[in-house]
Each structure stands twice: as C-alpha cells, then as structure tokens.
Amino acid sequence: MGEVRSTGRLAATLGSLGLVAGALLIAGSRHWLPTGLPSPPAQDAGEVRAAPHVAVYDMRPGQPARRIAEDIIAPPPLDASGIERIEPRRPLGELGLASPPKTPMPQDWGETLLYRPVAVSSSMFEAMGRKVVISGTADVGPDRTCAFGDAVWPCGQRARAAFNAWMRGRALKCLLPPDADRFAIAAPCTLGKQDVGAWLVANGWAMASPSGIYGKAESVAREARMGIFGPPQ
Template sequence: MVAPARSQLATALASVLLLAGALLIVWARGSLSVDESTPTPPSTKDHQTDRPTMLAIPEQRRSPARTIAEDLIAPPQLDPDQLERVEARPPLSDLGLAVPPKTPMPQDWREVLLYRPIATSSVTFEAMGRSLAISGVRGVDLDKICSFHDVAWPCGQRARAAFNSWLRGRALSCFVPPETERFAIAVPCRLGRQDAGAWLVSNGWATALPSGIYGKAEAVAKGAQMGIFGPPQ
C-alpha cells in the first residue's frame, strides 16, 4: 500500500509545479508589456541632429512660374525676311592689329628670337651679330630736324631714342635668312604680339611705304600729331 501512495504524491507534486510555472509565465508577460498611454521617449538621433525640418508644400498650393515683363525681357518677334546681313565693322585703327598679316616668306627664312637688340636709327637695330631693319616702313634720318609751329627740334635722334626705349633690350621675333648679310636687310619683326612696324608708324617715329600695310597707321599719327608730326619731345 505504500507504493500507490507515493505515486499519487508525486503526481500531485508535478501538478503543483506545472501550475506554478504557468502562473510565473503569465506574470512575466504582464510585467514586460508596455502601457500604450505611456509616452515613448524621443530617439537619440533626433537629439543628435538638431536640423530644421522642411515643410512640405501641398500640391494644391503650388503655382507655376510666370514671366515678368514679357515684352521687355523676351526677344521681339522678327520676320526673317526683314533681316539684312551687313559686312563686319573694320578695326578703328591699326593700333589694335597686334599681329601683321601673313606674307609669303622665302622658304629658307625662319622666325628666330634676337636677344638684346640695340636701335641704330628709328627703324634699324643690331642684335646677335645681325644688322636688320623693320620692313614696310621708312625711317627718320638721325640728323633730321623737324619743325612744329616754327619750333625746330632734332626729331631723328629722338626717334632712335624712342625706338630704344620701346625695346628696352627685349628680344624681337623676326623672320631672317639663314646667313648674315653684309648690309641691313628689311625683315618683319614683332615684340611679343605687337608688330614693330605698326608701333613705329602709329607713334609717328617712322612713315609707311607706299606699298606697305601701315598707311592707316600713319594717318592716325598725323591726325593725333604724334612723333615727328607733333611738338618737340
């Protein structure tokens, strides 16, 4: 009779343990649930990034862009038949022509840099063992005396000094033959992007040859009374 009593006691104890476990599970679930009325704390991301938020504009409040002063800003309506093509405006003077027109050169002539040029007259200079003259212009003799309003002055010497002052020992880029000539030969030269002949004639320190390209520059110098056409300098 002892064995059945022990079996009943074990069964009752197991039932009690199962009931206690079930109650414990129910209590744990109730304690872990969050009350819906409790406000949730703000996220740390919102506190870290304190940036103003953009307000979304409703679609019905958006309006398309409109043109202001359409008659003033918009180009006028033109009839293509009324348009007329005209020739391009020529330059105001030869002073703006930095590079002279390209002229055919002998095939054996090459463009070289002549360093430390020294003017020997208003259009001639010596550099690196060469004696050269600026092409397309006629120089002023060193002993020439100019007169302006009955006032005489040595314009020949002043013209050479002006040429030297403009050079200031800077290298001239000239088209020269491969061999050095005994006498000075006329060659086209430029200082940087400025044509040497155009500078001399437009400033009145040389005159243009009849067959040259500096006729307009000489007219400008005469009108402005520059160089030999003006007062003593």
C-alpha cells in the same frame, strides 16, 4: 411466285453494285472525279503543294524581286549618251570665291630671336651681328630735324631714343634668311605679340613706306600730331 423472283433479282443486282463500289473506294488510292475534269498530277508522299488558284512567288535570298507597275513606279530607262555636262554656276557673291593663296616665304627663311637689340635709327636696329630694318616703314635718320610752328627740333634723335626705350633690350623675333648677317635686310619683327612696325608708325616715330601696310596708321599719327608730326619732345 413471279413477284418474289423479281424482288430477289433486284436485291441481288443492288448488292452486286454495292460490292463493286466499295471495292473501288477501298482498293485504290485514286479519287472518283466527275467526267470532263482533268486528274491532278501525282505527288510524292509528304510533299505539300499550294492550291492551283494561289499565285506562288520565289522569296528565297538571291532571287529577283517581283516587279509591279514598272512603267509607273520605276524610273524610265536613261540613255547616258544623251547627257551633257555643263559648267558649274558661278557663286552669288564674292564671299563664295576662294581667296588667292598667300605668297609663301622662301623655304630657308625662318623666325629668329635677336637678343639685346640696339636702335641705330627710328626703324633700324642691330643685334647679334645683324642689322635689320623693320619692313613696311620709312626710316627717320638720326640727323633729321622737324619743324613745328616756329620750333625746330632734332626729331631723328628723339625717334631713335623712343625706339630704344620701347625695346628696353628685349629680344625681337624677326623673319630672316640664314645669311642675314652679311648685309642689312628689311624684315617683319614682333616684340612679344606686338608688331614692331605698327607700333613705330602709329606713334609717329617712323613713316609708312608707299608699298607697306601701315598707311592708315601714319594718317592717324599725323592727325593726332604724334611723334615727329607733333611739337618738340
């Protein structure tokens, strides 16, 4: 009889423990954790949280980026007060230098077409009431004579005739001031695309002025004995 009573009491005790454990698992929403571990914080229904061991970074727009090895990858801080501005390096050659500006002509000067020009001398002509000397040239007067060997000939008249024959009454374009009709003026002129002064000096019908640009053309004409530097024509 004693064994039967002990077995009944043990079964009743185990049954009571099972009912208590089932009640704890079903009735509550809390988990049974081992002793010594902290309980996780409560969270709202539907909220998703990352695992505690995963690092979370805010990648929303406008948030600062995460910095990695800033002392190695990023440039070090720079103190602007320690920067010194120095003069730029000179060009390696003269080709790198800017050319000086050309001397501008006065504002009231302009290109003017002069029709039906007539040569007065080897490098001077009249047209439309104006008298123009070709700039950069030294005129050979119509009364001048030239000597070549034993021959003396009227090179001044011949030079004027050569100038007239070359122009043939065609209009010359000259750079003139508006009041050039009041006096004779030296001006650069062109006939079409040809420089009048260059043609006169290169063919020996005028000489280059000391301050002009036709010095080389005169040297060529002298060596070739052209115009006034050659035999009678």
